[in-house]
Amino acid sequence: MDFTLLDLIAFIGFILFVVAVSLYVSRDEKDSEDYFLAGRSLSWWVIGISLVASNISTEHFVGMAGQGFREDIGMAVASFEWIGALALVIVALYLLPRFLQSGIYTIPQYLEYRYDRKTRTLLSIFMLVFYVMITIATVLYAGAFALKEIFDTSLITGIWLIGLTGGLYTVYGGLKAVVWSDVIQGAALLIGGAFITYLGMKELGGLHQFIELSDGRLHTVLPLDHPTLPWLAVFFGGMWIPNLFYFGLNQFITQRTLGAKNIAEGQKGVLFGASIKLIIPIIIIFPGIIAYELYGDEIANGDAAYPVLITHLLPAGLTGAFFAALFGATMSTLDSLLNSAATIFVIDIYKPFINPDGSQKQIVRTGRIVTFILMILACLWAPVVNQFEGGLYLFLQLYWGFIQPGVVAVFLMGFLWKKVPSGAAFWGMLLNIPIYGALLFFIPNIAFLHHMAITFVLIMIFMTIFTRLRPQQHPSEIPIFNQSDHKNSRLVKNWSIAILIATICLYIIFF
Incomplete structure (x- = not known):
């Protein structure tokens, strides 16, 4: 697709604006709290938009829309968003107050307070490896794939273009640069996605025609024997494990909430x-379904559904603007991942083991160096994702299952039972890998969400037996950094109830 002069101006102007704002807002950073947690100064609306912008990227526009394109899944993939919204309610009411009150920089840090340093270090290593090998690589590949489909660039060129652009301002600016770039790019993402949905509906003949043609793909509740998203796993089983991990125990997402001004702002x-996540399926999955109805005969790979829709529907002059929004969607996730991975390395590995007496200046400098190194490693590894045949979104969800059930079990048991010892937590997380891998290998014909649920239950049983045999004699002392009252306000409670009701209504509408 050829760029007009207006396209080129829109694209370059948007990227320069994002970079300039990111560098400006982070110009006064003085210490590690400024660099890694934005000085604990973030307001609620910045946190909310940044959270969504970091979560939603081209692996959604490519991968989730691709699942919507598929006849056997369609709208059912929306459960990852809607169950995710309910998981965020649990995070706001129960998890976030604990984390903010303890004053932690990283999620693994909490495990040292509850268990020991060995358990904290194990989770830190897990997160670093999976961020680089799975999530960052997928984000880079998905962004490059979209650019290739729309603008005929090579995959390698796209990967390095996205990696260098998003990585370099993250190296300089830290979390403050990340969240403000997310605000700009998140708004562009939502507006651009809504516009594509509108154009697709118009091309198809309106909402009524869309519903009539796509009825078979608009059901969110799939049969019990469905190979990917059976209703039992969605509502009562494995679907909750990745969502609770991703939104509550995942440094990549929780870092901006740890930078909140106070508990109330974070909640x-x-x-x-x-609330924003409830509408995400409309601007991502609907276009995948629309692409099937309009151009299904020319789309061999479902992951190409959204890019094909863009190439057919965008009017002249808007290509550059949407290119910038798509590029920004990838950068908003990439910058968050790089910053979070660097935070984990510096706070959980470098400072405790390599340089315990390091100055604030040394810590920040190390964070910048590590961010750059991780960016290079991810760019080199990203092309490997191309070898997975199940689609990008499934790749992302499937392989995180090697650690997610164990991490959720360790935190849950640690919250609920004071006698759980560090050995139960450490070995519980390690057991996740062989248990989940064995289930995938020996029982391949059931949904991977069932694999997650079975793994979670087995680890819980192991930790219970271990605790009965070797209970912790003295309860762990969790430090209290924030002395403010963290009882949930009426606004927080009412808002949570409203999200629950809205989610139920969405499931009824798309039953």
Whole structure:
């Protein structure tokens, strides 16, 4: 697709604006709290938009829309968003107050307070490896794939273009640069996605025609024996495990909530993000379904559904604007991942083991160096994602299952049972890998969400037996950094109830 002069101006102007704002807002950083947690100064609306912008990227526009294109899944993939919104309610009400009150920089840090340093370090290593090998690589590949489909660039060129652009301002600016770039790019993402949905509906003949033609793909509740998203796993089983991990125990997402001004601002920010997630399927999955109805005969790979829709529907002059929004969607997730991975390395590995007496200047400098190194490693690894045949979104969800059930079990048991010892937590997380891998290998014909649920239950049983045999004698002392009252306000409670009711209504509408 050829760029007009207006396209080129829109694209370059948007990217320069994002970079300039990111560098400007982070110009006064003085210490590690400024660099890694934005000085704990973030307001609720910034947290909410940044959370969504970091979560939603081209692996959604490519991968989730691709699942919508598929006849056997369609709208059912929306459950990852809607169950995710309910998981965010749990995060706001129960998890976030604990984390903010303890004053942690990273999620693994909490495990040292509850268990020991060995358990904290294990989770830190897990997160670093999976961020680089799975999530960052998928984000880079998905962005490059979209650019290739729309603008005929090579995959390698796209990967390095996205990686260098998003990585370099993250190296300089830290979390403050990340969240403000997310605000700009998140708004562009939502507006651009809504516009594509509108154009697709118009081309198809309106909402009534869309519903009539796509009825078979508009059901969110799939049969019990469905190979990917059976209703039992969605509502009562494995679907909850990746969502609770992703939105509550995942440094990549929770870092902006840890930078909140106070507990109330953090809670409102999480609920604001949950509210936005309820509408995400309309601007991502609907276009995948529309692409099938309009251009299904020319789309061999479902992951190409959204890019094909863009190439057919965008009027002249708007290509550059949407290119910038798509490019920004990838950068908003990439910058968050890089910053979070660097935070984990510096706070959980470098400072405790390599340089315990390091100055604030040394810590920040190390964070910048690590961010750059991780960016290079991810760009080199990203092309490998192309070898997975199940689609990008499934790749992302499937392979995180090697650690998610164990991490959720360790935190849940640690919250609920004071006698759980560090050995139960450490070995519980390690057991996740062989248990989940064995289930995938020996029982391949059931949904991977069932694999997650079975793994979770087995780890819970193991931790219970371990605790009965070797209970912790003295309860762990969790430090209290924030002394403010963290009882949930009436606004937070009412907002949470509203999200629950809205989610139920969406499931009824798309039953």
